[in-house]
Amino acid sequence: MDGSTGGAALTAADLRGSAARIRKEALIRRGLFGAAALSIVINLLIIATLFDGTLDFLANVDLSALWSDGWFPRRDLFDIRTIVAGTLLVSAIAMAVAAPLGLGAAMYLSEYASPRARRRLKPILEVLAGIPSVVMGFFALTWISPNVMQRFWDATAFNMGAAGIGVGILITPLVASIAEDAMFAVPRSLREASYGLGAKRRHTTLRIVFPAAVSGIVAAMILGLSRAIGETLVVAIAAGGTGGSLFNLDPTGPGQTMTAAMTALATGSDQVKGASEAFPSLFFVGSLLFLMTLALNVVSERFVRRVRRRY
């Protein structure tokens, strides 16, 4: 600032600031950019890891083993249909639980609850969201299985139905929170227009708010489904596919999902050292899982963006 004395004209050099300050600024900027760019590196590493492991697996495995009698890595049988069908079955049951519960809770919190009731009811979902999936797995095996699946159906102790219900409970808070955000984003003016015409609250909720928020609600469902497909430990504990599994679409019986197959491969019940392809198959299943959830996440993102653009 020494140039400004004596009424001399101010030059650009005077306003530039000290060199040390600029250097420090650039350094910090670069460091922060590095931290942000790390996410790209991580993403590329994940893709490279999965790709490399999958190629390794496919190059060595007998391709007919991918379409065989069941998922028995120890016997070199890697039937994709078995684990994909198991995953889809468990996810379908989970969505049958989470969709009505999550949507109902979201509608109540967004359209009916007073601010006070909201403050008291919201923590139910928040606490539920904080339950680790190992805990839900134990609950699915020791409570849901005997008290729901075995009471109403002729189910075995380990069954896919209990695992599906457990996963459904686990993703309910997620579905509820995204659906609630979507309905909350619907402008007040739409509701007031509806009330002005004499519509009841129920009709306003179902015929005005719901259609206006529908893309966000669809996004909530898709994201819930994506989470259900990737959910691991509930299935690993309660579905009972430890030693491998035959193709099974019966929720009262044990079965194998993609994620449970991966834990089984890693925890040793299936782990065989040596020439077997059991270990590399981990990466193959992982790639499948990655692609499925990626596709669902991208689609749900589209839907979310549509809501955001409109209001």
Next chain:
Amino acid sequence: MSRRGVLATDLTPTELVRRRLGGRRVDVAGRLFEGLLLTALLIALAILLTLLVDIFRDAFPVLRERGTDFITSNVSSLPERAGVRQGIQGSLTIVAFVAVLAFPLGIGAAIYLEEYARDTWLSRAINANIRNLAGVPSIVYGLLGIAVFVQFGGLSAVTGGRSVISAGLTMSILVLPIVVITSAEAIRAVPDSIREAGYGVGATRWEVVRSHVLPYAAPGILTGTVLTMARAFGEAAPLVLIGAATGFLSTGSGGFLEQLQGPYTALPIQVFDFATRNLREFQSSTAAAIVVLLSILLLVNAVAIVLRNRYERRW
């Protein structure tokens, strides 16, 4: 909805309108619908209570007979001797890794994206990457951990292969996108007028961030990081792949680094391990380990809520 009842009578139009508007009819269908929606929340509450009661009832025998002995005992194949000391220790170490690595990197990335980045293809790509990473199933991070930290030549010499270092690094990568997203939200909530006050007195961008933005965003960032710690403490899927030990574990001799490079276990892994053993013998121990796990998580969450309530600011 006694529409027919009103219409059927031969009232004058004035009287009819007065009855239709002034009546105190109860909207039965509307009330039923409201009840139905509330039921969804009540079912969630009932499930939560059932879960807690069921687990406490299962855990009660172990907690009563062994008390703190269960918390201070080591891994064992005998249910009456098995404890969770090493699990707690392993989980705390993993959380420490997350605090040291994921928090600064994640908050730094959030600062860059919110305060520095212009809307270029690069910053959009970074944002898309972070959203994508947040949606990757946690078990896939386990695969990344195996490939990069456990098996990769140069790195495995440092991490010691299937060790708590590998687990901590993997968990840091897993929670990084969550830290970025919650921190970015907190930073975005600081109004521009605060920044302009800083720029107005000639502060550089970083000076504005450090002295103006971060102090106001701190409560939000703190709440987010505390909840992330809870997530890292309870997450088990990637650790199963990184090979948390479930059998014998050394009870802690050797140097600090040596211990970090050795076999390890974590609290949620112990729950998983107990639950997948002979359940009849281990059911009570599993439940007791869950009680310990949930107590710690509850404590962490309570801290987050207190922080939020004390420092939250609405603009």
